[in-house]
Amino acid sequence: MLGIGWHHVLSAISWHKVLSAILAIDWRKVPFLFLWISSHVLLAILTVVFYRRRLYRGLPIFFTYMLCELAGFIWVFTLCFILTGGNQLGYAWSATQLLSIVLLFGVIDEVSRDLFRESKLLRAVARRSLQCVTGLLLAVSVLLAVYQPGSISVKWFAGVVDINRGAAIVQSGMVVFLLLFSRLMGLSWRRPALGIILGLGVLASVDVASFALRAEFTSLTWTEFLNWLTSGDYLVCVLIWIGYVLAPETEPVFPPKPKSPTAIPDEEVETWNRELQQLLRQ
Amino acid sequence: MIAAWTLVAVGLSALTVLVYVAIRRRTNPGDLENAVQEFRSLDIDAFRNLVDSDEETFLREHLPPRKFREIKRQRAWAAFIYSWEAGRAAMALAKVGQAAQRSPNPGIAASGRQLSESAFRLRLQTIPACLYLMNAVLLPGRHARSLPTFADQYERTSETLFRIRGFSSAGQELVHSKGA
Numbered sequence: 001m002l003g004i005g006w007h008h009v010l011s012a013i014s015w016h017k018v019l020s021a022i023l024a025i026d027w028r029k030v031p032f033l034f035l036w037i038s039s040h041v042l043l044a045i046l047t048v049v050f051y052r053r054r055l056y057r058g059l060p061i062f063f064t065y066m067l068c069e070l071a072g073f074i075w076v077f078t079l080c081f082i083l084t085g086g087n088q089l090g091y092a093w094s095a096t097q098l099l100s101i102v103l104l105f106g107v108i109d110e111v112s113r114d115l116f117r118e119s120k121l122l123r124a125v126a127r128r129s130l131q132c133v134t135g136l137l138l139a140v141s142v143l144l145a146v147y148q149p150g151s152i153s154v155k156w157f158a159g160v161v162d163i164n165r166g167a168a169i170v171q172s173g174m175v176v177f178l179l180l181f182s183r184l185m186g187l188s189w190r191r192p193a194l195g196i197i198l199g200l201g202v203l204a205s206v207d208v209a210s211f212a213l214r215a216e217f218t219s220l221t222w223t224e225f226l227n228w229l230t231s232g233d234y235l236v237c238v239l240i241w242i243g244y245v246l247a248p249e250t251e252p253v254f255p256p257k258p259k260s261p262t263a264i265p266d267e268e269v270e271t272w273n274r275e276l277q278q279l280l281r282q
Numbered sequence: 283m284i285a286a287w288t289l290v291a292v293g294l295s296a297l298t299v300l301v302y303v304a305i306r307r308r309t310n311p312g313d314l315e316n317a318v319q320e321f322r323s324l325d326i327d328a329f330r331n332l333v334d335s336d337e338e339t340f341l342r343e344h345l346p347p348r349k350f351r352e353i354k355r356q357r358a359w360a361a362f363i364y365s366w367e368a369g370r371a372a373m374a375l376a377k378v379g380q381a382a383q384r385s386p387n388p389g390i391a392a393s394g395r396q397l398s399e400s401a402f403r404l405r406l407q408t409i410p411a412c413l414y415l416m417n418a419v420l421l422p423g424r425h426a427r428s429l430p431t432f433a434d435q436y437e438r439t440s441e442t443l444f445r446i447r448g449f450s451s452a453g454q455e456l457v458h459s460k461g462a
Contacts, residue, residue, distance in 0.1 A: 118383060118395065122402055144285060165289070172296045179303045185405055186373035188380045201300040209293035216286040 028224065035231035040073040042238045046245060055192060055245065061110045062196055065103040072096030087156075094160045101167040104200060108174050111200075114193045115182060126181060130174060137173040141166030161215050168207035175201035195244020199237040206233040317374035324368055332361040333415075351422040358418035365415055369408035376401035 047066045050056055056063035076096060079089050112130065116123040145162040175197055182189065189197075210226050210233070217226075331337060338357075342350055379401055382394025418424070 118380070119399055119402055121399060121406070125406060144289075147285075169289070169292070172293065176296050176299050179299065183303060184373075184409075185402060186376040186380075188377065198300055198304055202297065205293045205296035205300065207293075208296065209290040212286040212289035212293075216283060 032224070032228050032231055035228065035235050036073075037077075039231065039235040039238050040070060042235070042242060043073075044070055046238065046242050049242075049245065058114070059107075059110055059192065059196070061103065061106040065100070065107055068099055068103060069096075072099065090157060094156070097160060097164060101163070104167075104171060104204075107196065107200060108171065108178070111193045111197050112178055115178065115187060115189060122185060122187070126178075129181065130177060133173055133177045134170060137170040138166070141169045144169075158215070161211055164207065165211035165215065168204045168211055172201060172204035172208050175204060191247060192245050195241055198244070199240035202240060203233060203237040206230070317371065317378050320367070320371040320374055324364060324371065329361060329364045329368075332357050332364065347423070354422035355419055358415050358422065362412060362415040362419060365408050365411045369405055369412065372401040372405040372408065376405060 043066055047063070047070060050059075050063055050066065073096075076089070076092050079092050112126065113123075116126050145166055178197060179201070181187075206229065210230050213222065214226050217223075338354070341353060345353065376398045379394045379396075379398025382390050383398065385391045385394065
């Protein structure tokens with residue numbers, strides 16, 4: 001049955017047309033298309049894994065982000081083949097970008113809540129500090145948008161690049177802050193949360209550089225190079241997410257039974273207590 | 283143009299931090315024995331003496347200004363080292379506490395929660411204390427106020443640690459339960 005079906009299909013194909021279509025492909029775009037498509041295929045696999053392992057219960061915003069990213073990809077990819085000109089493709093891309101920015105801020109918030117879940121004190125301190133860092137980075141982004149608008153002539157696209165650049169600055173700053181703060185406090189991460197934040201950090205920090213360059217260099221060569229760079233970066237980011245999500249969570253490993261007793265002797269405890277009480281009375 | 287390249291440098295710096303954190307991440311939750319040893323090695327009396335404002339006033343009144351600044355700098359540096367080490371010990375205790383929090387035994391988990399919260403508080407206190415003491419090292423001539431909160435927090439953490447001294451044996455119990 002299958003053999004008959006394929007026979008009909010193959011005979012229906014005009015090989016001349018196929019050859020013409022292959023020759024018409026802009027081969028410079030192939031690496032970009034490969035990176036763009038493969039990263040989203042991997043993201044789709046990750047979404048399925050997330051769903052099957054019910055990880056979306058703990059990280060619902062990240063799951064929503066993945067679904068939206070996939071829907072956006074399908075939409076823009078379809079438009080690439082339907083549309084031949086005009087700004088519609090640019091508008092569609094911009095819309096998906098803006099939605100991603102909003103959701104990624106939600107993901108950072110979600111991951112930070114997961115990180116500080118066990119300590120009320122740290123939650124309060126980190127939230128306050130994170131607000132300060134965000135405010136500062138936002139101010140820097142706004143100042144950059146006002147005083148360094150770049151050399152893009154198309155106004156709406158320049159605006160989108162400015163927003164992306166600003167968001168990337170704020171997001172990468174927040175991610176670096178979270179990682180450094182957790183390291184400073186000796187906080188332990190859950191594996192999926194760490195993977196998500198690392199991937200997001202890589203994505204945002206490369207975006208800081210690429211959108212800054214995109215605003216300055218508008219030639220075709222630079223645009224192609226930057227498209228290639230951002231697609232490759234996204235692939236790396238998805239691979240980090242997959243690596244951390246698929247790897248099993250490590251159980252807390254206690255050291256083997258120590259040779260010397262760890263328990264604090266009562267005598268010593270009493271001595272300490274006496275000393276501390278004396279200090280408190282002073 | 284300069285702004286663009288500055289942002290490229292910022293992006294690359296952020297990337298370096300991320301790679302560093304990813305590589306340096308340790309899965310070991312911490313060694314209870316080492317954490318207790320580190321904590322024990324800190325002499326609270328010596329630290330309190332070093333940051334005592336009455337002591338400082340006494341030295342200021344009885345020493346020539348130049349000698350006083352020299353002594354003050356040395357005292358502040360020693361107190362800084364204490365504070366730094368207390369922070370490190372708190373970090374080690376926090377790791378042990380967090381690992382214990384994941385225990386299926388409710389008693390161990392509660393002890394771990396208490397220990398890590400106390401250690402976090404101490405760690406948070408050591409950060410401004412280190413900055414304050416570094417300022418005293420750089421500007422020894424300035425009048426200083428005492429650091430009661432940090433010392434008090436240290437004491438509270440000590441008390442917590444000793445109160446839950448059964449935690450150690452409970453940790454061992456956890457090892458056996460994991461091995462089983």
